[in-house]
Amino acid sequence: MDALPPRGESELPTDILGAARDGLAAVRVRRPRIHCITNTVAQAFTANALLALGAVPSMTTAPDEIAAFAGGADGLLVNLGTLEPERRAVIRTAIEAASAAGRPFLLDPVFIDRSAGRAAFARDLAALGPAAIRGNGAEIAVLDTDADALALRLGTVVAATGETDLVTDGRRLAAVANGHPLMARVTAMGCAGAAITTAFIAVGEDAFTATAAAMVVLGIAGERAAETARGPGSFASAYLDALYALEADDIAARARVTSPSQGEAS
Ligand SMILES: Nc1ncnc2c1ncn2[C@@H]1O[C@H](COP(=O)(O)OP(=O)(O)OP(=O)(O)O)[C@@H](O)[C@H]1O
Ligand SMILES: Cc1ncsc1CCO
Numbered sequence: 721m722d723a724l725p726p727r728g729e730s731e732l733p734t735d736i737l738g739a740a741r742d743g744l745a746a747v748r749v750r751r752p753r754i755h756c757i758t759n760t761v762a763q764a765f766t767a768n769a770l771l772a773l774g775a776v777p778s779m780t781t782a783p784d785e786i787a788a789f790a791g792g793a794d795g796l797l798v799n800l801g802t803l804e805p806e807r808r809a810v811i812r813t814a815i816e817a818a819s820a821a822g823r824p825f826l827l828d829p830v831f832i833d834r835s836a837g838r839a840a841f842a843r844d845l846a847a848l849g850p851a852a853i854r855g856n857g858a859e860i861a862v863l864d865t866d867a868d869a870l871a872l873r874l875g876t877v878v879a880a881t882g883e884t885d886l887v888t889d890g891r892r893l894a895a896v897a898n899g900h901p902l903m904a905r906v907t908a909m910g911c912a913g914a915a916i917t918t919a920f921i922a923v924g925e926d927a928f929t930a931t932a933a934a935m936v937v938l939g940i941a942g943e944r945a946a947e948t949a950r951g952p953g954s955f956a957s958a959y960l961d962a963l964y965a966l967e968a969d970d971i972a973a974r975a976r977v978t979s980p981s982q983g984e985a986s
């Protein structure tokens with residue numbers, strides 16, 4: 721670690737705010753195609769969240785089509801939430817196709833804290849060069865003792881989500897405090913957030929900045945949705961509306977990003 725620059729030195733939170741604003745605009749203009757191998761619980765909400773944001777989802781897991789879909793997309797999401805044998809069997813083919821096409825993939829290691837076999841599979845996938853790994857704190861903790869070590873060891877970006885989202889590439893660290901407790905009362909909010917993050921990485925220059933920017937955007941959408949929601953049900957639809965309506969001014973006004981060596985950016 722001695723050879724590394726101090727955390728935060730090479731990345732200003734203001735860069736993340738700019739990346740959130742620019743990333744949102746780029747997703748809406750470029751409409752990246754995101755292929756999602758994701759769990760059966762999250763599929764429809766994830767597809768709707770990508771569409772609301774401006775991206776274009778596809779979700780097939782058919783063995784004879786997976787290489788064409790993953791290789792032709794701008795980014796690939798691999799989510800382990802419902803890891804039936806059929807879904808497990810196509811994941812490597814999808815990653816190989818995306819990687820051969822020079823497209824990023826993001827790993828969401830759902831519930832690896834519940835199953836040793838799933839954790840072992842996730843470790844194998846994590847070694848295949850994901851642009852980012854996003855999981856809740858408990859899931860990330862299964863992969864390494866801390867997110868920085870994991871990011872450095874694999875040369876990837878790690879987002880450990882929860883009340884505060886921590887994003888690191890091992891050298892830079894951002895803490896994103898945006899979000900709302902109702903986000904934890906609707907299933908697949910993290911899964912959809914990982915798909916949104918894949919879209920930001922697909923249109924971004926730098927996976928760390930893009931991942932932190934995505935956390936800002938989805939957290940602010942959650943805050944806006946909570947203003948009109950009456951509970952989890954109306955929150956889910958208000959969240960899609962908020963992704964659709966989000967403007968650059970909302971980001972400037974609401975972003976709460978810190979990095980350890982600097983103060984709050986907003
Ligand atoms: N208590 C909270 N306060 C504010 N924001 C929260 C809270 N809990 C979750 N969030 C937001 O919700 C997003 C999803 O995070 P979470 O860690 O709950 O995902 P998850 O456990 O993977 O969810 P799922 O598996 O249901 O998709 C986070 O990025 C964060 O912005
Ligand atoms: C509830 C649930 N079970 C498997 S995946 C999933 C969605 C949240 O990760």
Ligand SMILES: [Mg+2]
Pocket residue numbers: 830831855856910911
């Ligand atoms: Mg999850």
